[in-house]
Amino acid sequence: MRALIAAAIGLAAALALVLTMTAVGAPxxxxxxxPLLTSIPSHP
Structure with missing residues (x-):
């Protein structure tokens, strides 16, 4: 029973974190x- 309660608390905390980050929005x-460099530089 303790494991079930701990899992529920963890899930609630994760959901609260996701909702908080969604409410704050993108920075x-x-x-x-x-552009990013995507090619490997040649060896000397």
Whole structure:
């Protein structure tokens, strides 16, 4: 029974965290205009 209560508390805490992050929204800012380097640099 203790395990069930602990699981319920953990699930409630995780759900509260997700809802809080959803309510806050995405942080303000912008993306970098420079593209990411996706190629492997050549060896000298």
């Amino acid at each position: 303000a800012g912008k993306t970098s205009p420079k």
